[in-house]
Amino acid sequence: MTDEVRLSLDEVHALTFAIFTNHGVSDAQAQALADVIYAAERDNCKSHGLFRVPGYMASVKSGKMNKAAEPELSELAPGVLRIDAQNGFAPLALQTGRAPLIARAREQGIAALAIVNSLHFQAVWYEVEALASEGLVALACVTAASYVAPAGGIKPLYGTNPMAFGWPRPGRPPLVFDQAASASARGEIMLHERDGHSIPEGWALDAEGNPTTDPTEALAGAQLPFGGYKGAAIALMVELMAGAMIGDVFSFEVSARDNRDGGPMARGEVMIAIDPARCLSSGNRDAQLAHGERLFEQILAQEGTRLPSDRRYAARLETPTSGIVIPRSLHDTLMELRG
Amino acid sequence: MTDEVRLSLDEVHALTFAIFTNHGVSDAQAQALADVIYAAERDNCKSHGLFRVPGYMASVKSGKMNKAAEPELSELAPGVLRIDAQNGFAPLALQTGRAPLIARAREQGIAALAIVNSLHFQAVWYEVEALASEGLVALACVTAASYVAPAGGIKPLYGTNPMAFGWPRPGRPPLVFDQAASASARGEIMLHERDGHSIPEGWALDAEGNPTTDPTEALAGAQLPFGGYKGAAIALMVELMAGAMIGDVFSFEVSARDNRDGGPMARGEVMIAIDPARCLSSGNRDAQLAHGERLFEQILAQEGTRLPSDRRYAARLETPTSGIVIPRSLHDTLMELRG
Numbered sequence: 001m002t003d004e005v006r007l008s009l010d011e012v013h014a015l016t017f018a019i020f021t022n023h024g025v026s027d028a029q030a031q032a033l034a035d036v037i038y039a040a041e042r043d044n045c046k047s048h049g050l051f052r053v054p055g056y057m058a059s060v061k062s063g064k065m066n067k068a069a070e071p072e073l074s075e076l077a078p079g080v081l082r083i084d085a086q087n088g089f090a091p092l093a094l095q096t097g098r099a100p101l102i103a104r105a106r107e108q109g110i111a112a113l114a115i116v117n118s119l120h121f122q123a124v125w126y127e128v129e130a131l132a133s134e135g136l137v138a139l140a141c142v143t144a145a146s147y148v149a150p151a152g153g154i155k156p157l158y159g160t161n162p163m164a165f166g167w168p169r170p171g172r173p174p175l176v177f178d179q180a181a182s183a184s185a186r187g188e189i190m191l192h193e194r195d196g197h198s199i200p201e202g203w204a205l206d207a208e209g210n211p212t213t214d215p216t217e218a219l220a221g222a223q224l225p226f227g228g229y230k231g232a233a234i235a236l237m238v239e240l241m242a243g244a245m246i247g248d249v250f251s252f253e254v255s256a257r258d259n260r261d262g263g264p265m266a267r268g269e270v271m272i273a274i275d276p277a278r279c280l281s282s283g284n285r286d287a288q289l290a291h292g293e294r295l296f297e298q299i300l301a302q303e304g305t306r307l308p309s310d311r312r313y314a315a316r317l318e319t320p321t322s323g324i325v326i327p328r329s330l331h332d333t334l335m336e337l338r339g
Numbered sequence: 340m341t342d343e344v345r346l347s348l349d350e351v352h353a354l355t356f357a358i359f360t361n362h363g364v365s366d367a368q369a370q371a372l373a374d375v376i377y378a379a380e381r382d383n384c385k386s387h388g389l390f391r392v393p394g395y396m397a398s399v400k401s402g403k404m405n406k407a408a409e410p411e412l413s414e415l416a417p418g419v420l421r422i423d424a425q426n427g428f429a430p431l432a433l434q435t436g437r438a439p440l441i442a443r444a445r446e447q448g449i450a451a452l453a454i455v456n457s458l459h460f461q462a463v464w465y466e467v468e469a470l471a472s473e474g475l476v477a478l479a480c481v482t483a484a485s486y487v488a489p490a491g492g493i494k495p496l497y498g499t500n501p502m503a504f505g506w507p508r509p510g511r512p513p514l515v516f517d518q519a520a521s522a523s524a525r526g527e528i529m530l531h532e533r534d535g536h537s538i539p540e541g542w543a544l545d546a547e548g549n550p551t552t553d554p555t556e557a558l559a560g561a562q563l564p565f566g567g568y569k570g571a572a573i574a575l576m577v578e579l580m581a582g583a584m585i586g587d588v589f590s591f592e593v594s595a596r597d598n599r600d601g602g603p604m605a606r607g608e609v610m611i612a613i614d615p616a617r618c619l620s621s622g623n624r625d626a627q628l629a630h631g632e633r634l635f636e637q638i639l640a641q642e643g644t645r646l647p648s649d650r651r652y653a654a655r656l657e658t659p660t661s662g663i664v665i666p667r668s669l670h671d672t673l674m675e676l677r678g
Contacts, residue, residue, distance in 0.1 A: 074620065076448060076617055076618060076619070076620065077446075077447060077448025077449075077614070077617040077618075078417065078418075078446070078447045078448065079417075079418045079447035079448040079449040079450065080447075080448030080449055080613075080617050080618055082618075082620060084620075107416075107417070108416060108417045108418035108419075108447060108449075109415060109416025109417065109418040109419030109451065110416075110418040110419055110449055110450065110451045110611070111418065111449065112448065112449045112613065112618065114618050137579070137580065137584055139576075149641075150638045150641060150644050151644060152641070152643035152644040152645065153638070153641030153642070153643060153644045154641065154643075155641055157637055157638065157641070165572070165576045167579050175579075177572040177575075177576075179569045179572060183566075226566040226567070226569045226570075227522075227565040227566020227567070227569065227570050228565070228566070230518045230565045230566065230570070231565075231566050231569070233504070233516040233518060233647055234573075236516075236634075236638075236647075237504045237516075239634055240476070240506050240514075240631060240634070241476065243630070243634070244615070244627055244628075244630040244631045244634070245476055245613070245615045245618050245627075246618050246619070247618070247619040247620065247621065247627065250630075250633070250634050250637075252634075252637055270618075272449070272611070274419075274451065274584070275416070276583070276584045278415055278416040278419050279415060279416075279419055279421075279451065279453050279584050279585045279586070279609075280415070280585070280586040281413065281415065281421060281423075281586065282586065288583055288584075288586065289583075291582070291583040291589075292579060292583045294589070295575075295578055295579070295582070295583070295589050295591075298496055298589075298591055299489045299492070299496065299575075302488075302489060302491070302492030302493065302494055302496070303492070304491035304492060304493075305489050305490060305491040305492045306491065308572055308575075
């Protein structure tokens with residue numbers, strides 16, 4: 001018996017769906033969530049795949065997730081749509097908003113989607129890719145919980161606050177990046193702790209505000225933003241846009257009401273979608289996308305470079321036939337959750 | 340005779356206006372430019388004050404600036420406006436687009452302004468502050484010339500590509516940040532070279548791709564993005580949005596057609612303005628801004644922190660009475676340019 005279990009992508013989807021529906025989560029919520037977990041495993045984005053299922057389930061079990069939540073769409077302005085996720089998981093809320101946001105971006109040239117009261121625990125690239133695959137330029141950001149010190153400070157305040165961006169490419173998946181405003185993912189520090197490794201300098205401060213390479217001290221202290229005060233400014237921007245701008249909470253407010261069940265808390269996300277062809281006087285979309293490709297050629301002409309998301313797209317070619325592997329311990333947990 | 344000259348802010352404005360109009364630049368172009376130089380000196384933002392005038396003048400003298408350029412406004416979509424700067428300087432183009440962009444953001448909730456064919460050499464905070472002072476959330480970015488290596492690469496490709504963000508505050512100037520995607524401003528490296536100082540590690544590579552602390556080698560090599568591959572991703576996003584998205588050039592294309600006169604080249608800038616009150620179901624703007632203030636209180640409650648732009652606002656309280664100082668050598672140059 002190896003310490004790993006191999007699953008097909010269909011099994012990933014079916015297992016996820018079964019776990020949640022067996023606990024009374026609506027088919028619609030479970031289906032949208034299974035789509036996201038499936039996509040993460042397909043792309044070898046392990047940090048947001050089946051690994052997250054126990055966390056999602058914690059929010060179901062503790063009752064903070066609304067199992068039957070039906071996201072409510074409303075129009076706030078010609079260019080601004082709002083989804084109230086009703087304390088359901090983010091995937092169904094995002095799925096509900098996707099087509100209306102795309103339509104609005106094409107009509108108005110630019111449009112925003114405010115998602116509020118959403119239990120957000122997923123990779124942001126997923127939704128940005130969906131928009132960019134429809135020919136749109138997309139930008140999204142989401143708050144988290146109090147983990148990251150502000151510039152000059154030593155105590156956690158900002159979330160890891162990922163921001164993702166997508167650009168459409170002709171005849172291939174879009175260029176997408178998705179990056180935390182922190183120097184490292186929080187999960188990376190946890191993995192170092194689990195494995196008994198020290199963390200690189202520049203990731204975190206201990207509880208007294210001293211630089212630390214000890215993952216346990218780091219988790220009790222504050223994470224650092226990437227790139228010093230400039231990364232902190234990005235984190236601050238995300239707080240304002242995905243918090244006060246859309247009438248949702250800041251990361252420190254998420255932490256203040258956290259029930260410590262380990263699962264996602266309700267928070268806000270904002271997406272901006274732009275139809276790039278509507279930003280041209282010529283309207284020549286083909287020439288525009290070809291122009292983008294010339295930049296990518298210049299990047300790739302330099303040795304040692306790659307485009308963001310290329311590793312995910314490479315994995316995507318393999319996993320439909322190879323399947324994916326997860327630790328047996330995780331598989332055991334999932335089997336138990338499925339019941 | 341000291342090596343510095345003190346000027347009142349009115350003198351800064353009048354001198355700038357005189358220099359450009361004496362060389363045949365239209366009153367409208369010179370006025371908008373003098374407003375921007377005035378604001379930079381007022382805020383002790385020396386890198387974008389009178390120091391830039393010789394550079395602007397280089398573009399006038401070499402003929403690449405259109406002295407009589409009248410920016411042309413057009414509507415590309417309900418949420419997208421375009422200004423063709425007609426190879427004039429950016430300030431008049433931005434000023435021309437400001438009121439229409441504000442009106443459109445209030446009407447649509449979100450709107451974008453694409454500025455093309457603009458000789459851009461100014462601080463991006465200026466325009467973002469103008470929008471945020473009207474109660475809008477504003478985001479702007481602009482390309483530059485080939486200075487910064489892509490992630491994993493060693494040759495210049497991206498511009499320093501500043502991105503600026505503004506958030507309105509009740510009863511006081513907005514929160515604004517404006518930061519290059521490079522680890523340092525290019526001008527900082529030049530100042531180190533002039534003063535015979537070495538530069539910090541992490542700013543640049545030499546022409547062979549080795550890390551360097553020699554400013555001369557750095558200027559012949561490539562600047563590094565801030566925060567590694569994440570800063571590079573921001574630079575890439577700015578290239579795409581202020582380049583291909585609005586039908587203008589990439590930084591490497593700016594460099595390819597540079598006439599090496601030292602002055603600004605034509606390029607693109609994109610601004611996004613959002614009416615935050617239109618992003619709320621309640622529409623309660625006062626409560627929304629008060630919410631933002633609670634985040635700023637949390638930041639400032641930590642010792643050692645400050646808000647972006649606070650240094651500029653502090654200077655702004657001093658300079659109307661103290662005036663500003665510039666090196667005598669710069670003053671001599673400006674007197675000569677004025678004729």
